[in-house]
Amino acid sequence: MMDQPYSTLSDTALADLLKSGDQSAFAQIYDRYWRVIYGHVYKMLQDEEEAKDVLQEVFSEIWVKREQPYTNLSGYLYVSARHKVLNLIRKNKYQSxxxxxxxxxxxxxxxxxxxxxxxxxxxxxxxxxxxxxxxxxxxxxxxxxxxxxxxxxxxxxxxxxxxxxxxxxxxxxxxxxxxxxxxxxxxxxxxxxxxx
Known part of the structure; x- marks a missing residue:
């Protein structure tokens, strides 16, 4: 498997490598998903800085919790981002x-x-x-x-x-x-x- 470039690996393969602390797998996950997650968050918040903060939290969390199984990586990232946006609104930290x-x-x-x-x-x-x-x-x-x-x-x-x-x-x-x-x-x- 490691003869393949990381960019060709499936989400499941990347999640398995992430579990073992593979930083290149984490970098590939970030490269693959940061734009779509940022776009999703920015659409809800309409605030560039807040969106960047949420993005950073989402990916920091996936590294910190890398040992948990991620059966649907994109789904997890999407839901995690959405929850963080809702929490921002609940805590009244977000104004627009x-x-x-x-x-x-x-x-x-x-x-x-x-x-x-x-x-x-x-x-x-x-x-x-x-x-x-x-x-x-x-x-x-x-x-x-x-x-x-x-x-x-x-x-x-x-x-x-x-x-x-x-x-x-x-x-x-x-x-x-x-x-x-x-x-x-x-x-x-x-x-x-x-x-x-």
Whole structure:
């Protein structure tokens, strides 16, 4: 097996080598997955530094816990990253102007609610709420969250002022938040992950 370059090894083979403390196997795992994990985390946090910190924690942890069996390496990394993002939100360490109108809402819900949620159901519920928005509000919301346009870019495209865009976004988030108030803080994560 060691005649093969590390880049050609399967995740399972790399996990076995990692277990024995093989630093090259760890480096290969990092090279293989850091971009996708970083992208996943950044999509939720919209903050470069926070995303880098989470990425570092995820890979540090996999080295520290290298003796445990990793049957699904990519799945483990994805879930680990997601949990770390949720913990950041729970501890109120993460703030973003983009989600400031929802920040207080998240703090009002218990973490137990968070754990019971089915992400797919919630994403579908949010999508229903977006579709139910008044036409202009919906258009502004989708340009921001799905096409990842800035308020300025949306204003230019629709021929309205930045201020109007900001107001429409605030109203959209408020309306979605009110209609989904039983869903808990996961709403924030889903809304964030819809961006881009």
């Amino acid at each position: 102007a983009y989600l400031s109108s929802l920040a207080g809402f998240a703090a009002d819900h218990s973490t137990a609610t968070l754990e019971r949620l089915d992400e797919k159901d919630l994403a579908a519920a949010i999508e229903r709420e977006i579709q139910a928005l008044p036409p202009r509000m919906k258009e502004v919301f989708e340009l921001s969250r799905k096409e990842n346009l800035s308020y300025k870019e949306i204003a230019l495209r629709l021929g309205i002022s930045d201020k109007t865009v900001k107001k429409q976004m605030y109203k959209s988030l408020q309306q979605i938040r009110l209609n989904l108030k039983d869903a808990g803080a996961m709403t924030i994560v889903i809304l964030a992950s819809m961006r881009g």
